[in-house]
Amino acid sequence: MGDISNPPRGGGRSVVQPPLGVTNSDLPPHPLDSEWQVHINGQTYGPYTGHRIDEFIKEGRVDGATQVLPVGSENWTAASQDRYLSSLFRPSKQAPPPIHAAAGATVVHVVNQVNPALLLDDSGAFGPKSPGVALLLSFLICGAGQMYCGRVGKGILMLIGCIVLWFILLGWVIWIWSMIDAYMTAKDMNLRYLRRLQAGQPV
Structure with missing residues (x-):
């Protein structure tokens, strides 16, 4: 099989140190710790962990239509349809646009907070x-x-x-x-x- 990034086989696993007093055996496995094979341009690469595939997505090497195969499975599917990898394609919340004002101007930020319960008719x-x-x-x-x-x-x-x-x-x-x-x-x-x-x- 080919390699689209030349890491060691199965590489790219993120190492996260557990909190003090907690051992690795006490922590549940992360869904992206699993491994997938990736099919691109007629070639099959991997397997790679979900963390590594996330890097490929950010680099533009893998998109939602890319075919992936979980290790141990026989069913190829689009990355955006995979049970765990689909979360990597969800759009993140965008930050509000910056506020620009002329020098010396006063900026007033108004936030409307309405309690839905008060909009209901509670008379009676x-x-x-x-x-x-x-x-x-x-x-x-x-x-x-x-x-x-x-x-x-x-x-x-x-x-x-x-x-x-x-x-x-x-x-x-x-x-x-x-x-x-x-x-x-x-x-x-x-x-x-x-x-x-x-x-x-x-x-």
């Missing part, structure tokens, strides 16, 4: 309510889920309406409505409660 009652409990209570007694959520008046009206409508066999309409409303009310109250906790607002 809130509390650590369980939608499942509210649904179960309204299933057992019409309006009980509303009472659990603190809406006692609404719960009593639903209970009375359900009893009245049972005389014409329509009580089940309010009963089902009561279960759905109790579930949604408890869910909204719980979400508002959690958002206020995340935003650091008093609960």
